Amino acid sequence: MNEDLLTPDAGGLYCQAGDFWIDPLKPVPRAVITHAHADHARSGAGQYITARDGVPVLAHRVGQPEDLQALDYGEPIELGASRVTLFPAGHILGSATVRIEHDGQTWGVSGDFKRAPDPTCRGFEPFACDVWLSEVTFGLPVYRWPDTRQVMDDILDWWQGCIRDNRPAVLFCYALGKAQRILAELHGRIEAPVWLHGAMKPLTDCYREQGVAMLPARPVSEAPKGEKFGGSLVLAPPSAAGSPWIRRFPRHSSGFVSGWMRIRGNRRRRGYDRGFVLSDHADWPALINTVADMGAKRVITIHGNGEVLARHLHDQGLEAECWNLRQTLARPADNADSTPA
Amino acid sequence: MKRFAALYDRLDGTTATNAKVAALVDYFSQAPAEDAAWAVSFLTGRRLKRLVNTRELREWTAEASGLGLWLIEESYEHVGDLAETMHLLLPPADSDDLSPGLAELVEQSIKPLRQLDDDARKQAIFRLWRQLGGTERFLLNKLLTGGFRVGVSKRLVTRALAEVAGVDSALMAHRLMGRWTPTARFYRQLLDSESDSDFEQSTPYPFYLASPLDEGPDALGNAADWQAEWKWDGIRAQIIRRGGQTWIWSRGEELMEGRFPEIEAAAEALPDGCVLDGEIMAWQNDRPLPFAVLQKRIGRKKPGPTTLKKAPLAFLAYDCLEWDGKDIREKPLQDRREALAEALAAAPGLLESGPVVFDHWDALPDLQAESRGRGVEGLMLKRLSSSYQVGRKRGDWWKWKVEPYTFDGVLIYAQPGHGRRSNLFTDYTFAVHDGEQLVPVAKAYSGLSQKEIDRLDRWIRNHTLERFGPVRSVEPTHVFELAFEGIAASPRHKSGIALRFPRIHRWREDLSIADADSLETLKALLEPGK
Numbered sequence: 001m002n003e004d005l006l007t008p009d010a011g012g013l014y015c016q017a018g019d020f021w022i023d024p025l026k027p028v029p030r031a032v033i034t035h036a037h038a039d040h041a042r043s044g045a046g047q048y049i050t051a052r053d054g055v056p057v058l059a060h061r062v063g064q065p066e067d068l069q070a071l072d073y074g075e076p077i078e079l080g081a082s083r084v085t086l087f088p089a090g091h092i093l094g095s096a097t098v099r100i101e102h103d104g105q106t107w108g109v110s111g112d113f114k115r116a117p118d119p120t121c122r123g124f125e126p127f128a129c130d131v132w133l134s135e136v137t138f139g140l141p142v143y144r145w146p147d148t149r150q151v152m153d154d155i156l157d158w159w160q161g162c163i164r165d166n167r168p169a170v171l172f173c174y175a176l177g178k179a180q181r182i183l184a185e186l187h188g189r190i191e192a193p194v195w196l197h198g199a200m201k202p203l204t205d206c207y208r209e210q211g212v213a214m215l216p217a218r219p220v221s222e223a224p225k226g227e228k229f230g231g232s233l234v235l236a237p238p239s240a241a242g243s244p245w246i247r248r249f250p251r252h253s254s255g256f257v258s259g260w261m262r263i264r265g266n267r268r269r270r271g272y273d274r275g276f277v278l279s280d281h282a283d284w285p286a287l288i289n290t291v292a293d294m295g296a297k298r299v300i301t302i303h304g305n306g307e308v309l310a311r312h313l314h315d316q317g318l319e320a321e322c323w324n325l326r327q328t329l330a331r332p333a334d335n336a337d338s339t340p341a
Numbered sequence: 342m343k344r345f346a347a348l349y350d351r352l353d354g355t356t357a358t359n360a361k362v363a364a365l366v367d368y369f370s371q372a373p374a375e376d377a378a379w380a381v382s383f384l385t386g387r388r389l390k391r392l393v394n395t396r397e398l399r400e401w402t403a404e405a406s407g408l409g410l411w412l413i414e415e416s417y418e419h420v421g422d423l424a425e426t427m428h429l430l431l432p433p434a435d436s437d438d439l440s441p442g443l444a445e446l447v448e449q450s451i452k453p454l455r456q457l458d459d460d461a462r463k464q465a466i467f468r469l470w471r472q473l474g475g476t477e478r479f480l481l482n483k484l485l486t487g488g489f490r491v492g493v494s495k496r497l498v499t500r501a502l503a504e505v506a507g508v509d510s511a512l513m514a515h516r517l518m519g520r521w522t523p524t525a526r527f528y529r530q531l532l533d534s535e536s537d538s539d540f541e542q543s544t545p546y547p548f549y550l551a552s553p554l555d556e557g558p559d560a561l562g563n564a565a566d567w568q569a570e571w572k573w574d575g576i577r578a579q580i581i582r583r584g585g586q587t588w589i590w591s592r593g594e595e596l597m598e599g600r601f602p603e604i605e606a607a608a609e610a611l612p613d614g615c616v617l618d619g620e621i622m623a624w625q626n627d628r629p630l631p632f633a634v635l636q637k638r639i640g641r642k643k644p645g646p647t648t649l650k651k652a653p654l655a656f657l658a659y660d661c662l663e664w665d666g667k668d669i670r671e672k673p674l675q676d677r678r679e680a681l682a683e684a685l686a687a688a689p690g691l692l693e694s695g696p697v698v699f700d701h702w703d704a705l706p707d708l709q710a711e712s713r714g715r716g717v718e719g720l721m722l723k724r725l726s727s728s729y730q731v732g733r734k735r736g737d738w739w740k741w742k743v744e745p746y747t748f749d750g751v752l753i754y755a756q757p758g759h760g761r762r763s764n765l766f767t768d769y770t771f772a773v774h775d776g777e778q779l780v781p782v783a784k785a786y787s788g789l790s791q792k793e794i795d796r797l798d799r800w801i802r803n804h805t806l807e808r809f810g811p812v813r814s815v816e817p818t819h820v821f822e823l824a825f826e827g828i829a830a831s832p833r834h835k836s837g838i839a840l841r842f843p844r845i846h847r848w849r850e851d852l853s854i855a856d857a858d859s860l861e862t863l864k865a866l867l868e869p870g871k
Contacts, residue, residue: 141408142416142429253355262429263420264353265763268492269791273355308415315409 005082005100005107006133011329012040013109013133013302017102018082020049022109025329032084034111035095036061037176039303049077051086053122054094056206057176073122076101088122089113091280092177093207099127108294109133112303114279115286116148119184120177120212124290132296133323136306137281138259145259145283151276152185158255158274159233163192166230168252172272175200175237177280178257180207182235183214195220195229197236197245220248241270259283284309291318344372345380345443346476352491361493365501369532374525375444381502381531382523385495388487389447392454393462395423395486401463405470406430418811421763424482434474444525451484490760496732506532511547511731518594519544545579545590546616546662546670547731551721551738558722558741559702568674568725569697569705570659571717572740574632574826575622576639580604580656580691582611583666589621599643604656607690614666615684617658618729619694624655629716632841633829657694658685659721662729670729677729705741712743718826719743745824745842746866748858749849751779752819755801756812758786766801766813767794769845771823775836775860779817782836782863783825788845797848820852821845828866836860838867 006013011025020030027044034040034050036058043062050058052070059065071077073096076085081103086096091112098109108129115124155171162169173179179200184207186194194217196204201219208214220234229249238256240246256272259279267275282290287309291299298319301310306322313320351364365384369377399417403410408430420426441449450469454462466485473481483489499517503510513531520543521527530539561567577592587608589597599605601621611617623630623638630652637652638644644652661681662670669677678696685693697720699705705720712719719742727737750771758767768786772779789797797819805813824846831839838860849856 140416140419141406141412142420142426144429263764264425265421265759265761268761269765271356273357308412312409312412 005102005105005131006109008323008325008328011325013325015079015082015100015102018079018084018100020079020084021045022098023111030079032086032098033058034089034098034109035092037092037112040111049079049084051088051094051096053210054096056210057092057094057203060202060206061176071096073125085127087125087127090115090118090121090124093121093180093210093212095121097124097127099129105130107131107133108296110135110302112137112281113290114282115290116145118181118280119187120180120207120214126290126293128295130296131298131300132291132294133300133302134287134290134306134309135281135303136287136301136309137304138279138283139287139301139305139307139309141284143259143262143279143283144285145262145279146277148185148278151257151278152189155182155255155257155276156186156190158253158276159190159192162233162253163231168229168232168234168249169255170234170236170246170249170252171255171257171276172236172238172241173257174280176203178278179235180204180212180214181278181280182257183217184212186215187213190215193232194218195223195232195234197234197240199237199240200235238270241272288313342440342443342446342473342477342480344368345376346480348380349480349491350476352493356492358497361497362501362504365493365498366504369501369505373442373444374528376442378523378525378528378531379443379447381498381517381528383484383489384491384493384498385517386489387523388489389451389484390455391487392451393466393485397459397463398423398427398466398482398485401466402427402430405467406432418757419764421757421759424486424488425479427482428479431470431478434478435471436474439472440477444523446481447484451481502531507534514547514731515540515544518547519590520596542583542586543581543588543596545581545588545594546668546729548577548579548592548618549660549730549738550733551723551740552733552735554722554739554741557702558705558739561702561722561739564699564702566725568678568723569699569708570694570721570723571697571712571715572719572721572742573620573622573629573657573694574716574718575620575629575635575657578619578621578656579662580608580611580617580619580658581663582608582615583613585613587611600638600641601654601656602644603649603654604691607656607688610688610690611684612665612687614663616661616663617656617681617684617691618660618662619656619658619691622655622657623652624657624692625653631716631829632827633831633839656691658691659694660729673726673728674723675725709741709743745826746828747822747824747846748773748863749820749852749856750783750823751817751854751857752797752815752821753779753781753817754812754814755797762794765794766798769821771821771843772817773836773858773860773863779854780836780860782834782838782860783823783840783843785821785823785843785845788824789848793848817854820849820854820857822847822849828863830867836863838863 006015010021010028012021012023014021020032021028022032023034023040024031025042029046031045032049041058041062047067048065049069052072055070071086073086073088076083083101085099089095089097091114100107106129112135113124159169194215196217196219198219254272255274255276257276257278259281260266261275262277299313301322302325310320310322348368352361399413403413417423417426499513500510503513516531579590581588587605591597623634634652661677661684664680685691709720722739724737750773752769753772754770755766756768770781771783772781801815804816807814823843825840825843827841829839
């Protein structure tokens, strides 16, 4: 039997054949980065390899690496004894899945991915592999996403209600990916002022510079003194909820855009008025369909709540298991320094 | 049903009280009376009798969704609300064009489920699931599973109805008390703008509730304007004597028919047109018995002679709301006390919870300190000139409770909560030392901040030792200070004790598990012979 091409290590995955890590959370000599979210991309690696579309955002997040190799999607490179190819993951701008070929085996690794269309990034492209390592952020059948169009209609309705009542519409969403996706989805559908929390400005600029068409938006810091933001859409990261910053928007209605909003208790607990179910991750049906699209006989679930999906796939006759990558962080950092050459 | 679902969406889509009232007002002024009557019923917390058991509902959800039953269970554990879980898992409805009204749905489709055999019931529910989409199906599931909490309080519903009817909200609260059936006729009476609409004879008055006193009583002004009473730890109840009949209502608006025969018998001696407010207590030899004794009576619909003997009760009256057939709630407390004295003179089987005499505020702390020894929770302070108001109105009635008991316990089990706490480990079990072992003594759900809950949730997920269904055992690490109101011996519990109202006071991160209390310390609080 072949040995596993990848093993959990340094909070990510280590490939001995190619002597590289995928999405390590600790400093390593060579890192393949699937995308620039903080739970996948960290500073301190000796060398970075990432998809070309993702370079500006990654550079913004981890600083401009000295040694950075940008790969086009579908363009293979040789790393050690392995061949590595990146494919679009459809998660955020420049996100990738990784194909690793070595010794007759093909492994596919997802960072995060989704199958729903997104105007800000290339759509997910399946490829054949023997083993598929799938993220499982939303690994329960209760997570099924409504049509994006429907969700955007709901957001527009809510915003227009706020315009009628002359109240600020404060929409919380992740600063990288979701904010830009919303601005791109709204592009051409409405003309009204949009303001951005400071943390979203540089990332949104990155997207614009790469030609993503989005609704114009200004940072809140540029608003005139005494501005009440009535009828304006204000995008802010969830961390701004309950902070003093939010006091700038008296009488606002709040919404949160996330896959977690599928569950009512998640919204009520956070005290948002409205929850909009729009995710950059695969929902339960997409997770299962992707397993089929990849043609994998063995599935390893990573990132999130993978036990249920693994059991379900096992019931369907596949070889399936759940790996906990975080557990490798609890161990002393041995591999980072003393990797076999 | 579409209109009711739209109301639900509006209520659910805002956290602002005024917006909720506005949504209710819109609905109540527009909805057909027969639908609005049911809406009032559900929104004020009344439930339909359980028509389908939840095991069946889970199995049918599995069948309708094509998912294994274990996936339904995993999902339920994650979502924390069965109605919502079913809604999220069921396949989309065929088309929701044909949507019945709320009253039609309840009366034609839901209530008849009880008469159907298992198979027909299942087919009927599958039909409803295919017929209703979106929020409507979620609400249907809520009705089927019983509970119906949507973030509006009965107070808000009362306020909105009062606004629609153009009457005082105290009158509306009164109209919503007691026995009524949700019919179009009832709804029209509810909205009657005349203030003297006929009440059914058994209808109780809305209870007046005291507010907790945060500082010392001397801040209340002149002591001579106030009356002190002991605060009893029993069942708040209203006795109604009208037309030769007696009704006893609990504060939860449950009719206590037949449960307290000795009190009903004593109340027979009251004159007609008399309503008393007071406390049902386990009572013997002129003093309270522990709450655990009263618990033997709660839930006993028809207590037998042995129970009556083992758990004797008394009614301690402290207010009179109706005398000689007249509503005297607007009269000052001192006048109502006079009526009360007359009433009790006629019915000596009922006891009076009389004033606790004091001359000066300085005397009160010492009296309050006697509470535990007397088996009471503390003192009540009532303004002598106060009318009997509706609900919790600050200003005239205060409760001044003694400090609770506390102990330090170790977190050993955790379970996900429900509703807004779904998908979070918020139901905790705490243990104390018993020799080499840790023995569970209390379950507690409240007392931590959202930040602490989130942090503890993450810790629990990472430090789970074993899973038993939804319950996880965790490494005994964290110590919490818990407060409780009382303790009783309990052969049903492994620890041999039962604590009353345990809740978390604070997270004692400065303590290690060795610092937690022992079972021995807790048992020392048990009064001898009880």
